Amino acid sequence: MSGAPDFVSTAMTSTLTDPLPMRRADGVWRSAWRRFRRDRAGMVALAIVLAYALLIACTGSGLLARHWQDEVGVPDAPPSFLGAAAPDLPGAAVPASPAASVAANVDISDVDPLAPRYKEWNERAAQYHAQSKPIAATLPFGGDRLGRDVLSKALKGTQISVSVGLLAAIVATLIGASLGALGGFFGGWAGDIVEWLYNVVTSVPEILLFFAFAAVFGRGISTLVLIMGLTGWTGQYRQVRAEFIKHSRRDYVRAAEAIGASAGARMFRHILPNVSHVILVRMSLLVVNFIKAEVILSYLGLGVATDQVSWGTMLLESQSDLILGHWWQLAAATISMAVFVTAFSLMADAWRDALDPKLRGQR
């Protein structure tokens, strides 16, 4: 027998309402923040996400990793904590030989027709000096095939990957939430049309859609955002639609209609704030998904342009690095991605718990 006695809520409401405190009520968001603060895992996750945000702000403004494309180390420079690579590489012994061969040469300046000009040329050549920077044998977290600093690449890649994920999630949320609100609130033929669109989009395998859009739009960040936004709105749509169907039949919306509130006012002033937590949480899950999708797309060669770096392109490069035993590029990309994605998911989870009015007071 599984009756659902509601005495717990009764006991709670009675104690909540009995002494009616005369202070101003906390808004929904403020009280959600207070509940969020109690969640220790959520707070740690939030701190990590904020740290990433700070890093991204720094790289975005050029304070950090501006010169990620410079070849500052020897190719495949190992991380500093491992020490320089062993000198048994084939290229290491080459520079000694030219001097020896010059000394052994016979003087042929008498018969050389160009001989009188050598001096002049040497003087002119001396006017140019090739600015060759000293090339480091090791880099803080190693270098890639071209000797670029993996750490700077990871920083820059974080900026690109996260901003792609975030922007795409915003696009998908805008599409999904507005279609969902439309379909859920009005229903009828408007709802049917949106539902057909949804069915068409979901009936095509996602990766094929990615390929199709990428083939049309070409490569680049804006393409990625567009592709993922245009294909990823379906989950958001379903959930927002369901929420709107549920809420549009609730008495407070009917009451708003009775006082003469227009359809728009009911949708956006009354219902939207009540489902905003659902949208927000769904959006943060989308961010995580899109970051992973970007990695896959870049790995497949459909992602960011060749002069840009993202976690995905780093993973793609590290495939060939790995054969040579150069693991650091793979490690840098995966660690920075894993930490961010985990922290972001945990944070989204904590927000869901904090914002859901149904869970209030039960924890």
Add this chain to the structure above:
Amino acid sequence: MTALLKVENLQVAFRLHDNDGRSRRVEAVGRGEHGISFDVPANTTVALVGESGSGKSVTAMALVQLLPRNAECSGRVLWRGDDLLRASRAHMQRLRGHEIACVFQDPMSSLNPVLTIGEQIAEPLRKHLLVGRAAARTRAEALLAEVGIPEPKRRLDMYPHQLSGGQQQRVMIAMALACEPQLLIADEPTTALDVTIQRQILELLARLQAQRGLSMLFISHDLGVVGEIAQQVVVMRQGTVRERGTVVELFADPKDAYTKALLACRPRLAERPRRLTVIDDVLADEASGMALPLAMRVPEPDSNPRRADDDDPVVLQVDGLSKSFWLRSGLLGRSEFKAVQDVRFTLRRGHTLGVVGESGSGKTTMGLTLLRLHDAASGPLAGRVLFHGHDLLALAPADRLAMRRRIQIVFQNPYEALNPRFTIGQTLVEPMTIHGIGMDAPSRERRARDWLLRVGLDPEAMHKYPHEFSGGQRQRIAIARSLTLSPDVLVLDEAVAALDVSVQAQVLNLLKDLQDELGLAYIFISHDLAVVRFMADDVMVMKDGRVVEHRRTETLLAHPQEEYTRRLIGAVAQGPASPSPSPAKA
């Protein structure tokens, strides 16, 4: 007579976490040092009566140890000598369903929708009595016959959704009785059911109790129901026992002020007081030692100064109102479901029209149709609604907004009707902004404050959110919101059904005062004839979308013409045979 169950100084508290992360204890049963004590003797029905938050359900769940994990119990619960609070989990499992059985409020959610009735009744039999499959089925069939379900053999293979609410509750009772328990705990078993069904279930429980010599612990908020079924009553309030006694004593001569007030504030079929007694007033007077005899406080019936006058101007005239809904059938086809058919009535200024009927009778649809709160695509609408001479159903959408102002609605569930993310101030100011009432925002806010005062709330409430208010307070806010538009007609759709009796009395009084003051016309939709009796001048009885009977309240109650009306009147719980027998008993 020895007590089957003895509750001694029982206390229950819940550990809750508040927003700041501190945990606190909330006392649900018992206050301070004092817990509650009562006995359930063999072959007796004991009722626990109280309003919400009184701790009656928590008490019952504590007896069978079905409380959530954050509950702390102390005291003693002696079941034939064993202390149940200290019993092992295995022992409790053997006891529950076997010796002590429970029936809950909502049969729809208490039955498992994916198992057949037969399987569900057989489960306790096979588990506790170790009966074989075939034998269990035979027993289940006999039980179904005993609780009055026709064609029991066929019903065994049905699923819960194929039965009506009343039949589902009968199945729940059959399940509870399967192992022949000595104690049946019934937690508001009739509250979720229609009035006429309620009556049948009560009669069934009373019959089974007498036939089988059971003890029953009957939990209810309704003193009328309790008066009819119980032999002994325990009145609870805020976790404490206010009074104990036999039903006859308690109803004839209540000792406790709260019990007196609770008895007095119920609207009755037999009389129509000017105002209802309000519990808080009685308790306050009692405390200050100025208690008047209750009889002096409640004016004589029909000393009502405001007589509904037939010369009052007509506000609303409804003629042949019909509303249907399209139901999908097949792939593209649709069939018509007639929810309201050919309703006609005239409503005058300051009058109240009561609309009664069971669920599904179309009374709520009728109310919503008057306000045109149905989607036009949902189904055809016919008839005329003349409001000050304009046909509301023929109005262009642009004119509708102006008319909408004049008819307002208050919904049943005060927990649903207010937007949880709006402050009370926003809720009250919004309608005025939409209709351009008041010059500017500050003047609208001033008006909103005035309305809050008028409905008996502190204007400080402006800055709070709905969750900070109790049910009664929220209903006052909902009423204030409709009144901000100065309507002529207010549709009250079961507006007091979700409220406790004491709060219900306050809200009903408020509605009467507002009607006298503002000359409002009410359409009062309710399933409770006693409340309608208190409020309405005329009553319209609806059944299956049609008006069955429509007459003056007094005439209708005294001489009901239709069988259905008589059934409805007979279903109103009156308490034990009262000193002044009402016409309903006829």
